[in-house]
Amino acid sequence: MSDLLGLIVLLPLAGFLFNGLLGTRLGGERLNETAVNVVACALPGLSFVLTLMCFFQLEASGKPLIEATYTWATIGGQRFEVGFWFDRLSAVMTLVVTGVGTLIHIYSIGYMHGDKSHARYFAYLNLFLFFMLLLVLGRSLLVMFVGWEGVGLASYLLIGFWFDDPAKAAAGKKAFITNRIGDAGFLVGMFLLWGTFGTLDMDTINAGFLGPKAPAVSASLVGLALFIGACGKSAQIPLHVWLPDAMAGPTPVSALIHAATMVTAGIYLVARMSGIYSHAPEASAVVAAIGVATAFFAATIAVAQTDIKKVLAYSTVSQLGLMFVALGVGAYAVAIFHVVTHAFFKACLFLGSGSVIHALGGEQDIRKMGGLAKKIPITFVTFAIATAAIAGIPPLAGFFSKDEILWFAFASPHGGAVWLWALASAASLMTSFYMFRLLWLTFFGASRMTPEVEHHVHESPWSMTGVLIVLALLSAVGGFIPVVHYLEPQWPLPAVPEALHHHERNLIFVAVALAFAGLALAWWFFSGDASRATRVRERLAGVHRWLTNKYYIDELYEALLGRPLTWLSDRVFLQLGDRTLIDGTLHALAAGAQRGAAAFGALQAGSLHRYALYVVVGALAAVLWSLRHG
Amino acid sequence: MDKTQFLLWVSLVLFSIGLLGLIVRRNLLVMLMCMELMLNGVNLSLVTFAQRGGNVEGAVMVFLIFIVAASEIAIAIPIVLLLVRHRRTLDAGAYTDLKG
Amino acid sequence: MIIEDLLLLLFASAAVAGAVLMLVLRHPMRVALALIATMISLGGIYGLLGVHVIAVFQIMIYVGAVMVFMVYAIMLLDVRDPSFTERYSTLLWPGVAACTVLAGVLVGAAWQGQAPLLKGAGDAFGVQAFSVAFLDRYWLYFELTSVLLVVAVLAAVAVVKLRSARRG
Numbered sequence: 001m002s003d004l005l006g007l008i009v010l011l012p013l014a015g016f017l018f019n020g021l022l023g024t025r026l027g028g029e030r031l032n033e034t035a036v037n038v039v040a041c042a043l044p045g046l047s048f049v050l051t052l053m054c055f056f057q058l059e060a061s062g063k064p065l066i067e068a069t070y071t072w073a074t075i076g077g078q079r080f081e082v083g084f085w086f087d088r089l090s091a092v093m094t095l096v097v098t099g100v101g102t103l104i105h106i107y108s109i110g111y112m113h114g115d116k117s118h119a120r121y122f123a124y125l126n127l128f129l130f131f132m133l134l135l136v137l138g139r140s141l142l143v144m145f146v147g148w149e150g151v152g153l154a155s156y157l158l159i160g161f162w163f164d165d166p167a168k169a170a171a172g173k174k175a176f177i178t179n180r181i182g183d184a185g186f187l188v189g190m191f192l193l194w195g196t197f198g199t200l201d202m203d204t205i206n207a208g209f210l211g212p213k214a215p216a217v218s219a220s221l222v223g224l225a226l227f228i229g230a231c232g233k234s235a236q237i238p239l240h241v242w243l244p245d246a247m248a249g250p251t252p253v254s255a256l257i258h259a260a261t262m263v264t265a266g267i268y269l270v271a272r273m274s275g276i277y278s279h280a281p282e283a284s285a286v287v288a289a290i291g292v293a294t295a296f297f298a299a300t301i302a303v304a305q306t307d308i309k310k311v312l313a314y315s316t317v318s319q320l321g322l323m324f325v326a327l328g329v330g331a332y333a334v335a336i337f338h339v340v341t342h343a344f345f346k347a348c349l350f351l352g353s354g355s356v357i358h359a360l361g362g363e364q365d366i367r368k369m370g371g372l373a374k375k376i377p378i379t380f381v382t383f384a385i386a387t388a389a390i391a392g393i394p395p396l397a398g399f400f401s402k403d404e405i406l407w408f409a410f411a412s413p414h415g416g417a418v419w420l421w422a423l424a425s426a427a428s429l430m431t432s433f434y435m436f437r438l439l440w441l442t443f444f445g446a447s448r449m450t451p452e453v454e455h456h457v458h459e460s461p462w463s464m465t466g467v468l469i470v471l472a473l474l475s476a477v478g479g480f481i482p483v484v485h486y487l488e489p490q491w492p493l494p495a496v497p498e499a500l501h502h503h504e505r506n507l508i509f510v511a512v513a514l515a516f517a518g519l520a521l522a523w524w525f526f527s528g529d530a531s532r533a534t535r536v537r538e539r540l541a542g543v544h545r546w547l548t549n550k551y552y553i554d555e556l557y558e559a560l561l562g563r564p565l566t567w568l569s570d571r572v573f574l575q576l577g578d579r580t581l582i583d584g585t586l587h588a589l590a591a592g593a594q595r596g597a598a599a600f601g602a603l604q605a606g607s608l609h610r611y612a613l614y615v616v617v618g619a620l621a622a623v624l625w626s627l628r629h630g
Numbered sequence: 631m632d633k634t635q636f637l638l639w640v641s642l643v644l645f646s647i648g649l650l651g652l653i654v655r656r657n658l659l660v661m662l663m664c665m666e667l668m669l670n671g672v673n674l675s676l677v678t679f680a681q682r683g684g685n686v687e688g689a690v691m692v693f694l695i696f697i698v699a700a701s702e703i704a705i706a707i708p709i710v711l712l713l714v715r716h717r718r719t720l721d722a723g724a725y726t727d728l729k730g
Numbered sequence: 731m732i733i734e735d736l737l738l739l740l741f742a743s744a745a746v747a748g749a750v751l752m753l754v755l756r757h758p759m760r761v762a763l764a765l766i767a768t769m770i771s772l773g774g775i776y777g778l779l780g781v782h783v784i785a786v787f788q789i790m791i792y793v794g795a796v797m798v799f800m801v802y803a804i805m806l807l808d809v810r811d812p813s814f815t816e817r818y819s820t821l822l823w824p825g826v827a828a829c830t831v832l833a834g835v836l837v838g839a840a841w842q843g844q845a846p847l848l849k850g851a852g853d854a855f856g857v858q859a860f861s862v863a864f865l866d867r868y869w870l871y872f873e874l875t876s877v878l879l880v881v882a883v884l885a886a887v888a889v890v891k892l893r894s895a896r897r898g
Contacts, residue, residue, distance in 0.1 A: 606726030
């Protein structure tokens with residue numbers, strides 16, 4: 001039974017190999033497509049079933065499942081093992097990854113039907129799932145890092161899936177490079193931990209920090225280093241710039257990777273290493289501060305976006321920020337809870353937007369939508385439920401998880417403060433506002449579509465709408481899954497001081513009020529012909545421009561980093577280093593050889609006298625040498 | 631200074647003069663004659679050593695060198711004749727076809 | 731003994747003088763005559779040393795065959811030639827320097843004490859001893875020399891004939 005974990009991880013890899021190698025060679029386009037669809041969806045589904053079995057086993061035994069698969073390397077006296085670890089946190093994460101992952105695979109059947117690289121898509125998607133499972137099931141930071149890098153790779157491959165378009169390829173590159181910058185921090189953290197503990201097994205490290213003796217390394221330093229890696233992967237300021245560009249990939253990719261699973265890897269990392277963060281108040285304060293700043297700023301940008309997927313992208317960044325707020329104040333289990341609910345409703349939202357895009361034949365600009373509620377009803381209803389969930393309308397899933405975050409942002413003794421709560425609540429208000437704005441502009445009001453597009457609007461096939469229905473149901477009832485309670489034995493909630501307890505009910509009311517306020521504001525501005533919104537936009541044109549252009553951060557990075565680096569590459573490394581030094585040296589060597597050859601060639605002048613002289617000189621040298629050494 | 635040493639010096643001087651002549655003289659035939667002079671110098675040293683050691687092998691070798699010198703001259707002079715027939719000059723500086 | 735030493739000195743000087751004249755004289759015929767003088771002097775030295783066989787063969791083969799052939803070639807090729815006016819090549823002084831050094835080194839290397847000459851070595855180099863050595867121990871090389879001579883004759887003929895065949 002203890003091979004199940006490895007099997008869970010390897011099944012999607014088998015899918016990758018099958019789809020990648022054989023997906024286009026089975027003979028006949030229909031056969032290829034059907035075979036790829038079946039294999040690509042069955043294997044993750046199987047992984048999900050196996051995860052359930054492991055989950056029940058975990059419940060039965062009460063102890064984490066540990067699998068030491070093999071020794072990767074033995075260097076010096078140190079051994080690097082590849083092992084898997086399945087405790088409650090891993091169970092939650094793996095269930096989400098395999099469950100939502102399988103659903104999205106099924107959705108992709110309909111979405112990617114007819115695409116010319118159909119098999120490659122499913123191969124990459126399976127590859128992603130393999131790496132993600134490696135990430136969440138790994139026992140040591142090293143295995144996790146392999147998965148970490150692998151999901152970055154899969155993300156790059158999938159964002160730039162339609163690489164014929166150079167802008168899409170560039171988006172993939174941007175994602176990968178930004179991730180790698182964060183990974184430098186992750187590596188530094190790993191080096192520090194390795195130097196201190198001599199092992200990278202996460203359970204050992206956590207025990208080391210929670211134990212009686214403080215370890216030699218500063219917890220805050222390690223915590224900050226690892227957090228930099230989490231910033232890169234989970235798109236927090238200042239490494240958030242890749243996520244909106246990543247919308248260039250197919251929509252199911254955005255749903256799976258950039259909403260439900262990969263971006264939550266940073267949250268998982270921090271929650272997993274809670275032993276470090278619970279003893280690092282400075283690092284936790286930084287985590288919370290960056291989280292709330294990201295939540296706020298991303299929400300402000302989302303208000304002004306006009307591409308349906310970009311709104312959702314910034315919404316993801318904002319929600320991730322809220323999760324980091326929870327982590328920063330010590331409520332690790334609450335952050336994971338929000339990961340779960342967020343996976344449900346964000347995946348539903350993304351897939352719903354994919355359905356809308358599919359219905360409109362590729363249109364993504366919400367200014368050119370409208371009046372779709374009656375035309376694509378299933379998409380509309382599921383989208384609406386998910387929107388209400390993210391806005392925090394009770395009793396849907398988002399309400400429960402977000403409310404807990406706000407409560408602990410206010411009341412946690414490990415850094416909870418009023419300003420933290422206030423900013424987070426402002427971000428939640430804006431979340432509700434822009435999500436309902438999205439809903440209104442897309443589905444309600446008069447149709448702003450062009451006639452040809454409007455003529456072809458059609459509901460998506462059952463492979464897509466079925467998944468939407470499942471995810472909408474989960475968004476509705478997901479809040480009742482007792483994730484926090486389940487994780488509490490290992491990740492206890494911060495103990496709120498007695499004096500603040502009575503605020504709890506007030507804060508709930510405030511949160512609900514804000515959610516409905518957002519709904520009301522959106523209705524006020526965007527119903528009908530959205531004339532009030534247009535007026536406000538014209539009055540605040542400057543602010544609006546700043547928001548539409550994402551605070552010009554991309555331009556700032558380009559000026560600060562991009563151009564100097566390009567200059568350095570061109571002038572120093574290319575011209576000076578490569579051309580002058582390396583090529584110049586080679587040319588000089590060749591020229592030197594040629595000149596030497598010419599000089600030696602001059603010795604052979606064809607003159608007998610000269611040859612005779614050479615003989616004399618040679619004989620003289622030989623005689624002298626033999627006299628000296630004879 | 632005894633005879634052997636003296637004759638050895640003589641042979642070395644003859645050899646060196648022959649070598650010098652090969653380098654400095656331009657006329658092809660004179661160059662051939664300088665080569666003969668070199669051979670003679672060597673012969674002298676061989677005979678000197680043979681006589682000192684009392685063994686006859688040195689003399690035998692000198693005899694063989696005679697034969698070889700004769701054969702060499704038998705070939706070399708026709709070659710020079712043919713070269714001169716072609717180029718109408720005996721100047722060694724004119725024959726630089728093997729240049730480069 | 732004195733007369734023998736004196737004769738030795740005389741012949742040796744004649745040989746060296748002939749060699750020096752070879753370098754200096756202009757006309758190839760006179761150079762040939764200087765060489766003949768050197769060779770005859772060397773023959774004399776061999777005779778003084780007691781190796782009469784070699785002395786005789788020196789005169790017969792070198793002077794009688796080689797130099798005659800050389801004189802014949804010179805007479806055949808009386809070409810009024812730039813090598814008459816310009817005796818020396820461009821490498822005169824480098825050559826002189828190099829050969830002087832070489833001679834000096836070799837002569838200096840030979841400046842060592844030698845064992846005295848053996849007396850009465852004349853018998854060992856008589857015709858009888860010489861022939862016995864040649865035909866008993868070194869007969870193979872004797873035969874090889876005959877082969878060499880035949881080959882030389884053939885080669886000389888072939889060289890001339892080939893050239894004329896190609897040209898004619």
